[in-house]
Amino acid sequence: MTAERCVACGEPSSVLEKVVPLKVESGGKSTVIQDRRMVCDKCGNVSYVGAQISEHERAAAAAIREIEGLLSADELQRIRAKYRLKQTDMEQMLSTGPKTWTRWERGKVPQSKAADKLIRLIAEDPDVARRLMEQAGIDNPEASATFAQIEADAKLISRAAIRAELRRFQDGDIERVVDRAADAAFETVRDARRQAAARSEAA
Ligand SMILES: [Zn+2]
Secondary structure, three states: OOOEOOOOOOOOOOEEEEEEEEEEEEOOEEEEEEEEEEEEOOOOOEEOOOHHHHHHHHHHHHHHHHHHOOOOHHHHHHHHHHOOOOHHHHHHHOOOOOOHHHHHHOOOOOOOHHHHHHHHHHHHOHHHHHHHHHHOOOOOHHHHHHHHHHHHHHHHHHHHHHHHHHHHHOOOOHHHHHHHHHHHHHHHHHHHHHHHHHHHHHO
């Protein structure tokens, strides 16, 4: 790449692309990224051109995510895709502004810690996701079908688990079997739902 004129000091052919270590800080902690940028040899003016701009934004956002222990942009995409939700659905469910989720998922901006907590709950518990979708009044047939499928899968998982539990009481009296079934159901349903959601993610 040929050197260009500096817009800051006016020196001709003094601006060249350089990769320099850049410290990124968040909440008192920091990390170093390799930052591709244009630098003037004469006055030191720094600028970003073309693809450098989004590269810089993404690398800085990814570094903050790592420092803060936030979900990565790819993880956000996988969580949303698991439930067949749209980016605009996520924005309504989390009560963020328009295009906010889009920027998070593209990696340009890191999500807040509060949003990250809620997204983790959504990822882990499909019932939370479904209820947030319903509360926001979102009509998304694909997502609804996905939640119905997870529910159906969860039912099979919990049925099998409860059946295995009750096999130990085959010869017991009906009252004990009923109590046992109720206790087993109480603990099994939530786990089954989570297992079914995890399967949906792997699929
Ligand atoms: Zn200069």
